[in-house]
Amino acid sequence: MRPTPAPSARAWRILPGAATYIALSIAAFVSVFPFIWMLISSTNTSIDIIKGKTSFGDAFSTNVANFFTLVDVPLVFWNSAKVAILTTLLTIAVSSLAGYGFEMFRSKMRDRIYSLVLLTLMVPFAALMIPLFMMMGKAGLINTHIAILLPTIASAFIIFYFRQSTKAFPTELRDAAKVDGLKEWQIFLYIYVPVMRSTFAAAFVIVFMTSWNNYLWPLIVLQSNETKTITLVVSSLASAYYPDFGVVMIGTILATLPTLLVFFIMQRQFVQGMLGSVK
């Protein structure tokens, strides 16, 4: 049985409780409001939006129709999906191999190289973009999706994440597989990948979101309408001299929907992936 706290102690406990709920409710409201605003505004005209109308209107179908006339939606979506999915698969393949390699076959030399890889986390993209742009120009890859992919595949952060997670991989499994005569790539493919599937899922979510939302590098490299991704389209619609915010809202909804879906379906993996770096 639990002792009943003295009245004063109980009051002391209830009071901060109420403040806690009020503070958290305010924070939750502020966090969610722009999403609600996006949904409400998608049904309003541009003038109503900049005048701050907070009720649903009847301009939704007009906004959708205008968006579909201005933008080749299937093409733009296909561009975004293609880049995001290919980037994700390649990044995960390269980084999981590297994470496994760095952790399973340790040597002084490779540990030193690993520290160097981690150091690249601090390199700002602004210091890379000019040489990368010149390289892509020389290789004739401006305006191609390959140019977007190549520099983003090797991610020090994801390599780090895989190496940290590999520390939890049971060594007995690997030893048993070796006794059975499996080669190292077979151990990786048939034992490591299935055992570590939650690590892979978390990495998938993180890389997919980053890639889908990627902006600066595609802005530099993709200059024709045929190759543009959804983030670029939303950005250019919104930076028109007189932007039609009703149309822009349809764009932001379409740009946000895939990441929102991935987040709600794989929330646990998402958080796990983010935290992977501080384990």
Next chain:
Amino acid sequence: MALAKPGGLKRYYDVNGWLFIAPALALIGIFLIYPIFRSLFLSFYSGKGMMLKFAGFGNITRLSNDPVFLKALINTTTFFVIQVPIMIVLALMLASLLNTDKLKFAGFFRTAIFLPCVASLVAYSVLFKSMFSVDGVINQALMAVGLIGTPIGWLTEPFWAKVLVILAITWRWTGYNMIFYLAALQNIDKSIYEAARIDGVPAWARFVHLTIPMLKPVILFTTIISTIGTIQLFDEVYNLTEGKGGPADATITLSLYIYNLTFRFMPSFGYAATISYVIVLMVAVLSFLQFYAARDRS
């Protein structure tokens, strides 16, 4: 068995070790290591487009006489000096609130506060731009509760434009940092808090003397990544200000200035590369200082 041979094990280790990391190393070498040195090399050249000629330290002289660069440097510094501490404290407070024992709707609150992280930088900048227009929903709400008498020109007045950028980044990243603290808090033994509470330590003192010291490594980690992120600020200012960093360069950042120098006007690759090295230096110095400040004094 081959492994039994002398040196066989080492060989096995080396062959596999290098093979597994080779693809990553090749890509990092070509798309990270090479460009960072190439940038350094370029920063000693000047000229328009591909017509580059050696300029020695000419770009550095040009830097000190360039008012836009100075503005970009001051703005970028202002953004991270003000925004990062506000966000870290806010995130810490929210995490401790969410870590309250037997909190109802904890899952709902956590998901809601984390939700901004899902929005792309472009999408939320555009949303903020529409919310903060002169007659917009935010000004109306502020006037309705009597906080302001006349509408604020969030996008037209230099001071308020900076405030808007800070508000926007704080909205987008507080939940992200909070999740790190929440995870760290959940690993802390609750009995320490219980003992402090029984001893009559008030909530704020538990926060200052227990929570913050125990979370020091995570706070350091998040401060460094937030600082590095804010120094590189680009997407938000570009999309809030139609790529101009206005009004009157009030929100131009170093990254935006580099972009403008390289891709908006006739490209000055060399000069832009010099500015990019200012960012490299800032990141290196600040990361070092933060590590140094947080080192164990014991």
